[in-house]
Amino acid sequence: MYISSISQYMNNRLDLFEELIEYLQSGIYELNKLYNVTCIGIYNHGKSTLLNALVNSLDDSIFATSDKRETTESKAYQYGDILWTDTPGLNATKGDDNVTMKEVRKSHLNLFAHNLSTGGLNQQERKFLQEIARIWDNPKQFLDNTIFVLNNFGGQDENAIKDVEREITSQIQTIFGAEAKVDMLVVSAKNYQKGKQDNKQMLIKQSNIKQLYTMIQGKKEQFSKDDIMSRRLMKKLDIEIDKRKKELEECESDIKKIDRELINEISKANNKIKSYRQGEI
Template identity: 30%
Template sequence: MSSEIREQAARKVIEVLPHRAHDLARLEASRNGNPPVVTVIGKYNHGKSRLLNELIGAETFSVADRRETVRLSDTVHQGVRWLDAPGLDADVGTEDDRHALHAAWLASDIRLFVHAAKEGELDAKELALLAELRADGERTQRQTFFVLSQIDQLADEAELHRVSDAIRAQVPDVMLNAVSSTRHRKGVEEGKNLLLERSGMPALRAALDTALSRVPHARAYETGLLLRETNEELHRLRAENQQTLEGLRQTQKHQRQAFDDGLKAVIEKVSVDIETMLNALGADHAIVPDTAKDAYGITAGKRERAHIQIAYSKACIQIDGFLAGQGVIGLPREQHTVARSLNTVMIAVMGVSVKFRKDLRRMFCDAQGRERMQQAFTHYYELSDDRKALASQIANAEAALASLQGAAVAMATLEETA
């Protein structure tokens, strides 16, 4: 499977689990076929580059008394990739620190934590990093060696013991690999075996060889761990999102049912009241038009039309009270008119006034009229702010679940090539 397909799969997972970006990058870095990586990490000018050169047996990495390594530098030697990271304090908090941490956490199978003996105790930053490296080792089986470098710059063995004891007091049970790159180079050039042994380099190299033999097993363990953790998180999130989505859908369904039932009950009640009122009326005076001479007088028609309007208004007030409790009041913005008083659901559905019996009967006493009101008010109910907000939550939950399902498929792709 091509690296491009793996990258696409990783991106799908990172979209929903952004905090897993480093884990997925580590999966790619530790793929079978990639050489094991040994990384030196520590503070600037603590002898990291010189240490690598001695371990490799070649002047591969640049060495100087001034700041030299400002980016990740590497070489492959005898099937091992050796990585020299910038000093942790070379350019604190900016690009160099990021390169060093990238090397420690992403690229490396074995970390050589280097501390110059002449510095004495570890500072707070070194202590924190070493604690993180050791904790990571317990979790992933990646290995970290503490290398106490430049021991030749100490006055004597007694001072080396004092420094070692001080560090052990800071980091109990730490195994110190005390080395001198200078002694080792001199022993090689002069053929002095005793100097080579006193340099500590042969013992460190032997320990590294043993550690390198464990890398395939450690990688398999870490790969399984990262895949399992990521899959478990995806499974948990999918279950949580599915539960959330089902809950939202149930809420949407129950709210709608409660609205439908409540509105129907209100409409039926006012319809009974209207029909009772209409049946109690005698002659239909409302349909008799007023004449010009009746303009300022009280007529039977005017009285009946006012009576009908009052009954209609009372019915509207009861319906409106129910709707207000459901958040169905104002019209959607796109339906607004210049007259603000008209921008209500009640006016949009019921109109402003009713003055004739036939209109009341058509609206309240006819089954089709009642159904029309039910459908019209339900339409505006679904356009209310609360219902739109709930619909938006459901849409977001559906999208999140789809993304999680896509990520699960992508994880299967990554597992195939792990």
């Protein structure tokens, strides 16, 4: 009984270390993984078209676009050294929101696509941001890693654009705090695609897609500098190691218990032998 307990203890110990090694390996995988840019937003606000423009898919062939609800699952596509991910529209269904939330958790940078001609953020968009502000460990970090992309479908005039920008900034600050810094850019993905197809430099320039691309690259470089992922990983590792330590301490206390039981057994056996010698048995 004693020997088998010891071997069980050793096996437990080995299992724990194996788990820890697996965990470290998954961490290394995470560090090596591509920079992930995820596009989120309400259905039909131009998410897929925006991603097509960013990956130079001028005929919308990479990310499905349509007036129908087209994207019901996420789709990821590598272009350059970035993994671009399209998500289902917010609040099309509850399941879609969960898919999107999972993608946002994995992503390094979010593009929050919003159709400018609808005015400020609607209730569904605010609800999604409120949920993030409620459940995120560090909601400010979400904002640092998010660009609000206002899709200018209808060529709104400058004053109307300024009004919407102000309204959205104030809506975001209501949710994330008055000090919250909001990265925002007005773009026209369709104009970019048209400009590229017809070689119209003015359309390309005014579409702001290149500025958005530069902003994304800037965020990416900042990310490598800060090495957020490795800091996140170190924090996770600390927690994991603490957990393992606790489990090992429990094993140790089990071993001590077995020790005490063994000593007890030995002294019982000793007493029996003594009694035997004294002719009591």
